[in-house]
């Protein structure tokens with residue numbers, strides 16, 4: 285499996301796998317398939333190419349096929365620039381269990397940690413997504429709370445666990 289950063293040339297493949305993720309795992313993501321269908325491949329290209337130093341997506345490929353993604357962005361505000369966020373972590377069902385998720389997150393974290401000024405990396409994971417939560421914990425993320433009813437899908441609610449990876453020891457602050 286090849287793991288690399290996506291760029292604007294990957295926009296069409298990226299748009300399709302993102303739709304698959306939102307359709308197949310609606311509880312795992314805050315965005316909805318309906319909203320995604322209203323966006324364009326050009327929007328995806330812009331997302332993959334604007335401010336790549338602070339905003340990027342790692343992809344996992346089986347041959348030419350994009351089978352996994354993991355996104356990162358850094359907060360922009362002066363008081364929140366020390367924080368980054370992981371989003372859109374997904375591996376297509378047939379490709380799961382082969383370390384694509386772990387390898388993508390390792391590549392993502394390596395680059396995120398190298399960004400000057402980043403001190404902590406945040407994410408939210410639905411309490412229904414055991415594999416993802418276990419992967420994040422194994423990479424050093426710790427839980428700092430649960431947001432009850434974080435998402436509402438029709439008349440059903442999904443809780444989310446908030447997690448953080450501190451890069452700077454808390455004792456030194």
Ligand SMILES: CC(C)(COP(=O)(O)OP(=O)(O)OC[C@H]1O[C@@H](n2cnc3c(N)ncnc32)[C@H](O)[C@@H]1OP(=O)(O)O)[C@@H](O)C(=O)NCCC(=O)NCCS
Pocket residue numbers: 309312313372373374375376379380381382383384385386387408409410413414415416418419422
């Ligand atoms: C989470 C996800 C990306 C993992 O992808 P993957 O390529 O199958 O994961 P890997 O093969 O790299 O496994 C990495 C770790 O994930 C955890 N994991 C993977 N599959 C698991 C399972 N079925 N049950 C429990 N833990 C599991 C394990 O900690 C595993 O590490 P190990 O193999 O050393 O035990 C994938 O399951 C997925 O796309 N899930 C649906 C979407 C989702 O929940 N996204 C997260 C949004 S926050």
